Amino acid sequence: MVATYVASFLHLLFSYTLLRIVPVQHLFLFDLVAFPVSLFLLSRDIVVDWYLPTTAAKAHHTPGDVGKSDAAPRRRLSDKALSENAKKSKAAEAGEAESMAASDSGCGKNSVHLHADKGLSFGKIFLLVLNLVSFAMVLDFVYRPVLYPGDELVVFRPGYVSHRSAKLHIRFPEPDRQLEVRYKELSGGDKVEFAANTPWETHTIHQALTNETDYTATLLISNLSPSTKYLALFRLKLHGTMQIKTAPAPGTPMKYRFATGSCIKPNFPYTPTTSPDVFGFANMLEHSDGLDMVMFLGDFIYSDLPFYFGPEPEDYRRLYRQVYMTKSAQRLLNKVPMLHVYDDHEIVNNWHEQDKPPMGAAMRAYHEYNGNPNPDPVEAHHAYYNFTVGNIAFYAWDTRRQCWAAAQKQHFMQWLHDVNHTAAVKFVVSSVPVTAGWTNIDSDHDTWRGYMTERAEILNVTQYVPNLYYLSGDRHEMAAVVLPSGNVEFSTSPVSQFTFPLIGEFKDGEFGEQTLHYRRAGHVKFGILDVDTETNPDAPRVTYSLYTADEHGAKRPAWTYESNGVPWR
Structure with a gap:
């Protein structure tokens, strides 16, 4: 027992x-x-x-053999013998009565x-x-x-939107059909009103959508006008409708609002349901009306949690479709452009084997769903890229294939030189934290703490770049840290995944760092950054707000940090 x-x-x-x-x-x-x-x-x-x-x-109550006849001949007994037998008979009857009583008690x-x-x-x-x-x-x-592999999934969402063009990510699992996207300029503020005398533009998708790309394609629409809203229609599906807004012309002061975070797993913590959701996306969706972009910092899928199904492209594609199938992901991604960097779980936990299998299959699925809609990479077949919105510049590292390879290092240093006095605010995006505060067992090979020489080389340069901030995720915890260079890092995760409330350690003051805020618990954590280079162009302002479902239901910030910029021209 x-x-x-x-x-x-x-x-x-x-x-x-x-x-x-x-x-x-x-x-x-x-x-x-x-x-x-x-x-x-x-x-x-x-x-x-x-x-x-x-x-x-x-078995206890089965009747036994009773009343069997005695074949022995009867004998004559004397009166004395009869008397003795009578006494014995009475004693036997008394004993039998006691035995029956005991038996009845045992049955009870x-x-x-x-x-x-x-x-x-x-x-x-x-x-x-x-x-x-x-x-x-x-x-x-x-x-x-x-x-539920999501074979019938249809995707129509905005990717990277510049001041002159927009990438549209499409999945349509019906081969041998010619697909068209129509778009038209909007006017009238937030209302869907068409600009007068502006014709519909039509863009035909000439490439065939086949299972070789899991029926996905990224369409580039060009010759758009800066700071302009458009309505795009995917003709073969009624729900294939979205609005896009182009960025201001390069160098234009602006107010820009975007969300950041990493790590999601549909329906975790688990709830019995026929329609799993990404709970963090549901919380983020409540703030989507004012969002210009979501910068997702990696671990969009978990190929090895809770089980690794295999190294083939389809094993990874199913996991992307599982995320895109959720109702909150469909609504959020249709409404707000989402850009990506990848991290280890898009391949396998703590991946550092560079181009060895299964990275080829994993990156194939990543590019089909998340990589191709990003800004074009600096190098073909790589994943690091940079872009500018108005006078705000972004650089997204590839930390899993080449943590600090020569080509990426050279290009990043050149980018720092180019934007140093041309962009009011700069953001460097890393899938893993730059801070050395995390001292967990895997921090020496899963954060920049394990690459202190390369980290020092980076920080020795960025300390002279005004108004530069680092964005990272990965650790399933949140920390805002002033790095030894004086740059501030906001490391935010998970958007919708597990956390370790009792395991792990974050040390303040490691290698000259200063912790502004640290938060371990919470299955839903994401940041929203408000960047204002318009009110005072010479001294831009950056405000970071942490949202967590554990406080205010992620409707109001749990913590806010305001950073007043310095002259940058």
């Missing part, structure tokens, strides 16, 4: 931890062992409690035990049902990408 309860407890513990605390693969494998053991022991005990006591009770005790065993078995039946339900939820959570 003890073994039964121990096995059931372990199975329920593994299931709960996997579904609600941290969805790691080891827990799933442990659960696969604990569940059949628990199922066997509970089933055995229920059978024993119900069947064996009933059989024993029936057996009946009590029988009822007690059945009462105990009802508890085990409930425990059995609980084990079955919890394991069914585990299977739903783990195998949903396989059971």
Whole structure:
């Protein structure tokens, strides 16, 4: 009996931890062992409690052989013998009465035990049902990408939008059909009103959408006007409609608002539902009316959590489709352009093997869904890029393929030189933190703490670049840190994933750093940055606001930091 309860407890513990605390693969494998053991022991005990006591009770009341005739001849007895036999007979009758009373008492005790065993078995039946339900939820959570692969998913969303062009990301799983996108300039503020005498423009997608690219394509619309709203229509689907707004001309002072964060897993913490969602996207969607962009900092999928299904492109594509299928992702991504960098879980945890398999298959799926709609990379087949919105400049590193390779290093240093006195505010985007504050067991190879020489080389240059900020994610925690260079880093995650409330360590003051704010707990955390280079062009202002579902339901900031810029011209 003890073994039964121990096995059931372990199975329920593994299931709960996997579904609600941290969805790691080891827990799933442990659960696969604990569940059949628990199922066997509970089933055995229920059978024993119900069947064996009933059989024993029936056996106890089975009538024996009585009244058999004595074949021995009768003997004549003397009066004295008869008298003695009479006394013995009375004594025997008294003993038999006591024996029957004892027997009746024993039957009563057996009946009590029988009822007690059945009462105990009802508890085990409930425990059995609980084990079955919890394991069914585990299977739903783990195998949903396989059971519901999203083959019919349709995507129509904006990618990178510059002052003269816009990238539109499309997935349409019907081959051999000519697709067209129509777009037209809007006027009248937030209302959908068409500009007078402006004809519809039509762009035909000439490339065939096939399973070679998972029926995806990125369409580039050019010759747009700066600071202008457009309505785009995907003709073959009624819901394929979106508005896009082009950026101001380069160098134009502006007010710009964008969200940042990393790490999402649909339906975590797990909730039984037929329509899983990305809870952090649902919270972010409440602020989407004022957002110009979302800069997503990596771990958009988790290829190895809670189970690694394989190294083929389709194994990765299913996970992207699972995210894009969620209702909050569809609404947010249709409304706000989202740009990306990738991190380790787009490949496999703590990836640092550069171009070895399965990176080729993983990057193929990444580019089909998230990479191609980004600004064009500096080098073909790589993922680092830069762009400018008005007089705000961005540089996105590729930290997994080449943490600080020569080509990327040279281009980044040239970019710093170019934007030093031409952009009022600069943002450097890294999938992993630049701060050395995290001292976890994997920090030496999964953050810039493990590359202190290269980090020092970077910071020695950026300390002379005015109004430069770092953005990062990855750690499933949040920290705002003043780096030794004087630049501020905002590291924000997870947008919608697990966190470790009791594990991990962040040290203040490491290598001359200063921690402004640190927050560990919270399954939903994202930042929103308001950049104002318009009110005072010579001294731009940057405001970072942290939103977490644990405080105010992510409707109001949990923490805010205001940074007054310095002259930059």
